[in-house]
Amino acid sequence: MTRYITNRALQGLIAIFGALLIVFVAQRLSGDPVALMLPMDASEAEFTAMREALGLDRPLLVQFAIFLGNALTGDFGQSYQWNAPAMQLLLDRLPATLELAMAGLFFAVLLAVPLGVFSAVHRGGFLDRSAKVFAMLGQAIPGFWIGLLLILFIAVELQWLPAYGRGTPAHLVLPAIALGWYPVAAMTRTLRSSMLDVLESDYVRMERAIGLPERTIVWRYALRNAAVPLVTMVGVYFANMLGGAFVIEVVFAWPGVGRTVVDAVFARDFPVVQAGVMLSAVVFVVVNLLVDLSYGFIDPRIRRG
Amino acid sequence: MLRVRDLKTYLYLKRGVVKAVDGVSFDLASGETLGLIGESGSGKTMTGLSLLGLPPKPAGRIVAGSIELDGRELVGLDEDVLAREVRGRQIAMISQDPMTSLNPVFTVGNQVAAPIRAHGLAGDRSAIDLAIHELERVRVPSAAERASDYPHQFSGGMRQRVVAAMAIACRPRLLIADEPTSALDVTIQVQFMDLIEKIQADTGAGVLFITHDLGVAASLCHRIAVMYAGRIVEMANVDKLYADPQHPYTRGLLDSVPILGRRQKRLQSIKGSPPDPLSLPGGCAFHPRCPHAMDICRREAPPMVSMPDGGQVACWLKVDSTA
Amino acid sequence: MVEALSYLSRFGVKVFRRNTVSNKFPFIASSVLALVVICALFGPWIAPYQATAISLADAMTPPAWLEGGSTAHLLGTDNLGRDILSRIIAGARVSTVIAFYAIVLSGLIGTGLGMAAGYFGGVVDAVISRIIDTQMAVPSIPLAMLFAAVLPPGEAMVIFIIVLSYWTWYARIVRGEVLSLRERDFIALAKVAGVGTPTIFVRHLAPNLLNTLLVLATLQFGSVIVFEAGLSFLGLGIQPPQVSWGGMLSDGRNFIEVAWWLITMPGLAIMAACLASNLLGDWLRDTFDPLRRQVL
Numbered sequence: 039m040t041r042y043i044t045n046r047a048l049q050g051l052i053a054i055f056g057a058l059l060i061v062f063v064a065q066r067l068s069g070d071p072v073a074l075m076l077p078m079d080a081s082e083a084e085f086t087a088m089r090e091a092l093g094l095d096r097p098l099l100v101q102f103a104i105f106l107g108n109a110l111t112g113d114f115g116q117s118y119q120w121n122a123p124a125m126q127l128l129l130d131r132l133p134a135t136l137e138l139a140m141a142g143l144f145f146a147v148l149l150a151v152p153l154g155v156f157s158a159v160h161r162g163g164f165l166d167r168s169a170k171v172f173a174m175l176g177q178a179i180p181g182f183w184i185g186l187l188l189i190l191f192i193a194v195e196l197q198w199l200p201a202y203g204r205g206t207p208a209h210l211v212l213p214a215i216a217l218g219w220y221p222v223a224a225m226t227r228t229l230r231s232s233m234l235d236v237l238e239s240d241y242v243r244m245e246r247a248i249g250l251p252e253r254t255i256v257w258r259y260a261l262r263n264a265a266v267p268l269v270t271m272v273g274v275y276f277a278n279m280l281g282g283a284f285v286i287e288v289v290f291a292w293p294g295v296g297r298t299v300v301d302a303v304f305a306r307d308f309p310v311v312q313a314g315v316m317l318s319a320v321v322f323v324v325v326n327l328l329v330d331l332s333y334g335f336i337d338p339r340i341r342r343g
Numbered sequence: 344m345l346r347v348r349d350l351k352t353y354l355y356l357k358r359g360v361v362k363a364v365d366g367v368s369f370d371l372a373s374g375e376t377l378g379l380i381g382e383s384g385s386g387k388t389m390t391g392l393s394l395l396g397l398p399p400k401p402a403g404r405i406v407a408g409s410i411e412l413d414g415r416e417l418v419g420l421d422e423d424v425l426a427r428e429v430r431g432r433q434i435a436m437i438s439q440d441p442m443t444s445l446n447p448v449f450t451v452g453n454q455v456a457a458p459i460r461a462h463g464l465a466g467d468r469s470a471i472d473l474a475i476h477e478l479e480r481v482r483v484p485s486a487a488e489r490a491s492d493y494p495h496q497f498s499g500g501m502r503q504r505v506v507a508a509m510a511i512a513c514r515p516r517l518l519i520a521d522e523p524t525s526a527l528d529v530t531i532q533v534q535f536m537d538l539i540e541k542i543q544a545d546t547g548a549g550v551l552f553i554t555h556d557l558g559v560a561a562s563l564c565h566r567i568a569v570m571y572a573g574r575i576v577e578m579a580n581v582d583k584l585y586a587d588p589q590h591p592y593t594r595g596l597l598d599s600v601p602i603l604g605r606r607q608k609r610l611q612s613i614k615g616s617p618p619d620p621l622s623l624p625g626g627c628a629f630h631p632r633c634p635h636a637m638d639i640c641r642r643e644a645p646p647m648v649s650m651p652d653g654g655q656v657a658c659w660l661k662v663d664s665t666a
Numbered sequence: 667m668v669e670a671l672s673y674l675s676r677f678g679v680k681v682f683r684r685n686t687v688s689n690k691f692p693f694i695a696s697s698v699l700a701l702v703v704i705c706a707l708f709g710p711w712i713a714p715y716q717a718t719a720i721s722l723a724d725a726m727t728p729p730a731w732l733e734g735g736s737t738a739h740l741l742g743t744d745n746l747g748r749d750i751l752s753r754i755i756a757g758a759r760v761s762t763v764i765a766f767y768a769i770v771l772s773g774l775i776g777t778g779l780g781m782a783a784g785y786f787g788g789v790v791d792a793v794i795s796r797i798i799d800t801q802m803a804v805p806s807i808p809l810a811m812l813f814a815a816v817l818p819p820g821e822a823m824v825i826f827i828i829v830l831s832y833w834t835w836y837a838r839i840v841r842g843e844v845l846s847l848r849e850r851d852f853i854a855l856a857k858v859a860g861v862g863t864p865t866i867f868v869r870h871l872a873p874n875l876l877n878t879l880l881v882l883a884t885l886q887f888g889s890v891i892v893f894e895a896g897l898s899f900l901g902l903g904i905q906p907p908q909v910s911w912g913g914m915l916s917d918g919r920n921f922i923e924v925a926w927w928l929i930t931m932p933g934l935a936i937m938a939a940c941l942a943s944n945l946l947g948d949w950l951r952d953t954f955d956p957l958r959r960q961v962l
Contacts, residue, residue, distance in 0.1 A: 052799070053800045061812060179933075179940075186918075190926055190929065243397065244436070246397055247395055247435065248510070248512075249430035288899075300900055302815075315811065319804045336448065337448055339493070
């Protein structure tokens with residue numbers, strides 16, 4: 039287990055390094071990186087100062103080393119739009135994004151667990167077939183369009199919930215549904231098939247043979263086994279949601295990392311953009327590592343293996 | 344105590360109907376051990392599952408017959424009632440493969456306590472204490488500490504003891520042991536069979552011992568029922584059956600394996616192969632493999648006839664001899 | 667007995683699982699995709715109006731079946747009086763063109779690298795696999811932001827971003843396929859017979875990968891359309907005046923309180939195209955190799 043985690047952590051570090059490399063390449067791709075980092079109306083003196091500060095007169099490898107050194111201290115430059123360190127700016131917005139992603143995940147799991155379990159228990163029944171159709175639709179409908187439809191029907195027509203901004207828990211509902219929409223389908227199908235396997239297992243038959251009520255068997259004993267593959271998905275989707283939240287945040291005017299980065303793209307505020315890419319890469323790696331660790335809590339066999 | 348009459352359990356598969364149990368009748372007294380013997384596919388496991396009301400879902404169903412336990416009819420009982428009052432409480436099962444019969448993500452103590460809790464014999468806390476007690480009874484060493492371990496931390500033999508502890512936790516009247524030793528090493532097998540005898544002495548339960556191993560059955564059972572293609576073909580006291588088998592199939596079985604203390608000629612296997620469960624031969628299902636097959640065997644299934652010495656056999660040869 | 671039974675019952679389950687809804691609609695699915703492609707190829711001849719033709723007098727006409735609608739504009743018009751149906755047809759062209767290039771390029775790159783990794787193994791495999799891992803650790807939307815910030819916007823940039831995010835799909839799966847193909851006799855025989863590596867790739871490996879690639883490409887079509895729509899919705903993809911479904915959603919969003927059809931119709935187009943591609947992809951996968959559902 040320890041070796042596995044160490045391995046995964048190393049892979050994660052390599053991935054983060056790779057992401058840094060991509061960001062660096064992208065920066066150079068545009069020609070003069072200083073032009074990206076300074077506001078358009080910057081003076082010639084500022085340009086020269088910036089070039090020297092970045093060591094742009096030095097060889098490319100040295101430049102990359104400097105970039106790496108800065109990146110490791112979380113320094114991706116100043117956002118000229120906000121006149122603050124780019125990474126700090128995003129870290130301030132991270133709680134909003136995490137809140138949204140967690141709410142989205144909560145919605146997805148809340149829907150997927152009962153759907154998946156009932157589909158497996160009543161295999162081939164009405165609910166199972168409906169869940170299947172629902173899953174197919176779910177995978178074909180983009181979350182941001184669901185977001186727009188939710189705004190249209192729930193917020194504008196029915197006026198039940200607020201459509202834009204962050205504040206009360208009510209503000210969280212619609213964006214969370216839009217964000218959690220996509221994973222529901224995949225999670226339901228995964229849980230259904232692992233639940234089917236578990237329900238056919240010898241230990242479930244044994245649990246039936248000792249007279250445990252079917253409800254207890256399904257929800258207490260079988261679900262915990264069937265949930266193992268689901269936990270992987272939860273991790274992957276949580277990490278993806280942090281990325282996918284970009285579009286949803288724009289749809290619902292949610293003041294999170296994603297919307298800030300999108301705004302930064304329009305404003306040519308490149309330090310914020312690269313800080314955003316790095317932040318999501320780091321979060322992705324960390325979340326996946328946490329998922330690996332969490333297996334041990336669900337499945338005792340992995341704990342010592 | 345247990346009275347089974349004309350039990351029929353069929354499996355409705357896409358490709359056809361399997362008559363897994365096709366008219367099985369037997370009695371079992373308290374403290375008695377009845378061996379149910381047959382090749383794989385003969386319906387012995389399905390008979391055991393039917394007694395629990397657990398034919399595999401969704402294909403399996405008990406279609407006819409009666410199972411009476413202490414005078415109470417179990418066939419047709421509501422699923423909830425079966426779970427609450429019968430399974431694990433009056434009838435329990437030790438299943439075949441100890442490696443897969445325990446839930447991997449719950450502690451052993453928790454799993455042994457589960458039937459005690461489910462049948463309301465104790466509250467949550469004292470159920471664990473009782474579970475530890477049961478683990479001691481099946482001779483799991485340092486049971487108190489090991490109760491908080493997970494199944495993968497136990498050896499195969501120990502796991503089978505844990506399964507046994509789960510099964511006897513509520514002192515069932517009938518214990519079904521489905522090939523409980525086939526996955527174990529020989530020395531562990533012997534220990535485990537001692538354990539079953541001890542459990543039986545302690546609790547006075549009747550034991551239905553399902554196995555394909557004639558040697559194991561000989562050492563443990565009082566009576567033996569031989570199954571072939573969903574039916575019991577011969578049933579007799581263990582000494583009598585081994586000394587003087589009446590049915591050609593039983594004789595074939597006995598001739599095909601070495602059994603300690605039995606005088607045998609050369610070992611011979613039964614010719615032919617077990618029948619396809621989806622299309623059983625008409626008449627006596629054994630006739631294509633039977634060295635004594637007659638015309639009537641192909642046309643009509645033989646009735647069960649009682650022998651003067653108390654045994655029963657379903658074979659046309661014996662029908663003629665008594666008629 | 668128990669093994670036999672559990673096998674039998676599992677067999678029953680498999681039969682049931684294969685008999686799914688997704689198997690019933692390959693015809694409908696391919697018709698929808700064909701419709702999208704026809705719109706892409708012959709759009710200008712089919713569409714009732716020019717997609718960019720402004721007619722302020724007709725602005726905000728609702729769809730024909732609503733009060734105030736007219737058969738002149740079946741799906742209504744937007745705030746500038748542009749015909750929604752014509753714009754959806756024009757959007758199909760952008761979506762299809764982008765999907766085509768993106769699929770071909772990511773397929774070529776991914777297949778090439780995947781074949782190399784699987785066939786040569788060793789260092790080549792290690793390096794390519796690490797690159798794949800890295801690529802997959804960077805979520806694609808933020809990555810898209812990065813390049814949207816430095817590259818000139820337009821079709822080429824969108825294709826570049828999609829290829830960057832999708833080639834790993836092909837590489838990963840092709841690598842796995844080649845790993846198992848490599849062990850098969852006909853490859854070993856070809857090697858012994860002194861057939862050159864390029865020939866083995868083209869003549870022996872590639873034909874065996876075709877089914878897999880076709881399934882992947884079909885599934886990717888819908889995925890690419892959604893991805894492109896997302897980018898264009900954010901304003902980072904296809905730029906006006908060029909028409910795209912994502913761009914239409916972005917425009918319509920400003921009028922969500924007065925004209926629901928502006929955001930509904932393009933979304934339905936995206937959904938139909940994506941659903942069709944998923945259904946067809948699933949069906950192809952099941953048809954080619956039902957046992958390998960898990961892998962793809």
